[in-house]
Amino acid sequence: MCDINNTSFADCWLPRAAQARVSLSPQDTARAELADLWQNLAVAGSFDLRVEGEGEGYLLEKQAGVWRVSGGATGVLYGAHSLGFLLRGGEQPPDGFTLRSAPAFTHRIINHWDNMDGTIERGYAGRSLFFSGGGISYSEERIYHYARLLASVGVNAVAINNVNVRPDAARLITPDLLPQVAALAAIFRSCGVRLILSVSYASPVMLGDLTHADPRSGESARWWGERMNLIYSHVPDLLGVLIKADSENQPGPYQYDGCDQADGANLVAKAIAPHGGFVFWRCFVYNCKQDWRDRETDRPKAAYEAFRPIDGKFAPNVVLQVKNGPYDFQIREPVSPLLGAMPNTAQALEFQITGEYTGQQVDLCYLAPLWSDTLTFDTRLREKGRVADFAGGAVSSIAGVANTGDDSNWCGHALAAANLFAFGRLAWSPLSPPEDIAGQWCGLMFNGEARGVVQNMLLDSRRIYENYTTPLGMCWFVTPHYHYGPDPLGYEFSKWGTYHRADRRAVGIDRSPSGTGFSLQYAPPVADLYGDIDRCPEELLLFFHRAEYTRKLKSGKTLLQTLYDLHFLGAAQAEELIARWGALEGAVDAEIFANVAERLRRQAENARQWRDVFNTFFFRLSGIPDEAGRVISI
Numbered sequence: 001m002c003d004i005n006n007t008s009f010a011d012c013w014l015p016r017a018a019q020a021r022v023s024l025s026p027q028d029t030a031r032a033e034l035a036d037l038w039q040n041l042a043v044a045g046s047f048d049l050r051v052e053g054e055g056e057g058y059l060l061e062k063q064a065g066v067w068r069v070s071g072g073a074t075g076v077l078y079g080a081h082s083l084g085f086l087l088r089g090g091e092q093p094p095d096g097f098t099l100r101s102a103p104a105f106t107h108r109i110i111n112h113w114d115n116m117d118g119t120i121e122r123g124y125a126g127r128s129l130f131f132s133g134g135g136i137s138y139s140e141e142r143i144y145h146y147a148r149l150l151a152s153v154g155v156n157a158v159a160i161n162n163v164n165v166r167p168d169a170a171r172l173i174t175p176d177l178l179p180q181v182a183a184l185a186a187i188f189r190s191c192g193v194r195l196i197l198s199v200s201y202a203s204p205v206m207l208g209d210l211t212h213a214d215p216r217s218g219e220s221a222r223w224w225g226e227r228m229n230l231i232y233s234h235v236p237d238l239l240g241v242l243i244k245a246d247s248e249n250q251p252g253p254y255q256y257d258g259c260d261q262a263d264g265a266n267l268v269a270k271a272i273a274p275h276g277g278f279v280f281w282r283c284f285v286y287n288c289k290q291d292w293r294d295r296e297t298d299r300p301k302a303a304y305e306a307f308r309p310i311d312g313k314f315a316p317n318v319v320l321q322v323k324n325g326p327y328d329f330q331i332r333e334p335v336s337p338l339l340g341a342m343p344n345t346a347q348a349l350e351f352q353i354t355g356e357y358t359g360q361q362v363d364l365c366y367l368a369p370l371w372s373d374t375l376t377f378d379t380r381l382r383e384k385g386r387v388a389d390f391a392g393g394a395v396s397s398i399a400g401v402a403n404t405g406d407d408s409n410w411c412g413h414a415l416a417a418a419n420l421f422a423f424g425r426l427a428w429s430p431l432s433p434p435e436d437i438a439g440q441w442c443g444l445m446f447n448g449e450a451r452g453v454v455q456n457m458l459l460d461s462r463r464i465y466e467n468y469t470t471p472l473g474m475c476w477f478v479t480p481h482y483h484y485g486p487d488p489l490g491y492e493f494s495k496w497g498t499y500h501r502a503d504r505r506a507v508g509i510d511r512s513p514s515g516t517g518f519s520l521q522y523a524p525p526v527a528d529l530y531g532d533i534d535r536c537p538e539e540l541l542l543f544f545h546r547a548e549y550t551r552k553l554k555s556g557k558t559l560l561q562t563l564y565d566l567h568f569l570g571a572a573q574a575e576e577l578i579a580r581w582g583a584l585e586g587a588v589d590a591e592i593f594a595n596v597a598e599r600l601r602r603q604a605e606n607a608r609q610w611r612d613v614f615n616t617f618f619f620r621l622s623g624i625p626d627e628a629g630r631v632i633s634i
């Protein structure tokens with residue numbers, strides 16, 4: 001039987017509710033964590049904590065029954081958590097054991113898309129942990145517990161508010177709200193986590209101080225300089241600001257004739273530089289008012305076109321934040337060609353932990369395999385050119401859009417916490433195999449046979465989700481705005497640049513050199529592969545190519561039959577998940593069991609809907625029946 005009585009993985013190895021230790025330094029927190037660990041797990045022998053040197057790495061050693069944790073001030077905290085995971089996972093390392101570890105990415109960041117009214121953009125786990133009713137409002141204990149949860153997997157920064165900055169959130173950088181931001185920062189600081197604030201590029205205008213946000217004007221520079229002095233007088237260790245500019249109706253430097261993204265980013269960067277801060281500047285810049293009839297514009301090309309030509313123009317403290325794919329967090333996309341392609345500019349890789357397009361924490365979708373595909377992707381931009389090889393260098397940072405909220409289990413779906421865990425693990429160690437991470441998380445959360453069963457469910461889940469939604473890189477087939485459930489034409493005649501262009505004979509967009517030429521944004525060997533319909537990996541076929549339904553795939557089946565089959569398969573697999581989980585009744589905590597069982601039922605219903613809408617849509621268009629004679633359209 002599982003002996004845990006709540007659903008956070010950190011509590012899994014420290015079952016008592018955490019006391020907020022707001023005033024402690026990370027090293028004192030580390031000491032307290034170890035003391036708790038010893039008490040709760042009745043660990044034999046003693047521990048010794050040594051703070052030496054700088055940095056976030058740590059060394060764990062066991063000698064004559066004594067566990068020694070050494071490292072810099074935050075290093076020992078990560079070491080303490082690592083030891084906790086080790087022991088809670090049931091391991092009993094012998095004397096002589098040593099483990100040396102250091103993080104790959106410098107800044108390992110969680111981005112909250114929380115609004116001041118307490119709602120969360122694309123949030124599926126309750127309301128904001130930080131805001132409600134237009135102001136800052138939180139439980140100190142819960143925030144401490146959250147900081148601790150993040151620190152336990154090595155996260156060292158958190159942006160607390162939405163990248164879409166509305167007027168109420170613009171006030172976060174005013175004397176009204178900065179004292180409360182500072183109080184929040186103090187809680188996170190005790191766990192080695194630094195704050196980031198999302199700010200609008202047009203803050204001076206939003207706050208009523210200037211009539212423009214022209215990056216070339218002395219007024220703008222003065223405003224930002226003074227504002228940064230104010231912000232840092234309250235939060236001296238703020239890691240920086242996060243800015244979504246010229247993106248989905250957010251203001252930006254493009255509004256000013258002749259200005260580019262570097263002009264905007266550098267304006268803020270110069271003001272924050274004396275305080276040691278960074279500007280995380282998002283590259284999600286594209287025309288969101290496209291005419292669907294326009295076949296020249298191709299949204300996946302946009303970020304590269306906007307940023308690649310101005311490599312070298314950015315201030316050293318600008319970090320360009322690039323989504324993992326060129327579109328927008330779809331279940332299968334190629335890796336963004338911008339990643340690693342700007343050797344003279346720091347970048348951050350952005351993942352979406354929250355399940356906007358990946359099941360919204362109703363459907364099970366363990367994302368580490370998707371992220372690992374990105375991290376192990378060989379850009380061929382240099383000899384060691386995997387995205388993971390750039391970690392801490394050209395891609396200095398990594399950010400994940402949070403999947404957490406005030407639900408008691410943090411993530412709504414109890415198993416979605418595996419994604420938060422995996423994000424932290426991959427940010428620390430980007431080549432960790434997703435199966436090992438799943439295994440480790442299951443080891444913390446479950447006992448006995450449940451560990452293996454859940455691990456396999458997690459590992460199968462991404463493919464299952466892909467099978468019944470948009471396989472072969474098709475993308476965009478979701479209900480507009482909500483992004484859950486199928487709507488074949490929902491985005492087809494819209495302005496968002498998101499089309500599959502299915503007709504009675506074929507589907508997909510030709511992005512090869514004879515089409516939009518998107519494939520040419522990759523280094524030559526990759527461009528050649530993607531640009532050739534016969535060599536393109538089939539899982540991305542419809543991303544890069546327009547293919548006829550009758551086209552034969554490697555399996556010998558036609559494209560359309562493959563799509564039909566995958567949808568029948570995916571829906572059946574979703575149904576099977578219910579039984580796989582059902583077998584664990586009594587073997588896992590009752591609350592977790594009920595939570596997951598309820599979501600798996602909804603997932604199976606969603607999968608059926610996807611199967612039938614998808615297959616019916618293509619059957620009606622093509623008139624080609626399923627070879628197996630299954631019922632498609634009634």
Ligand code: GCU
Binds near residue numbers: 164248
């Ligand atoms: C997606 C998402 C938006 C979000 C945007 C972003 O488009 O649907 O809600 O604001 O990404 O990353 O900025």
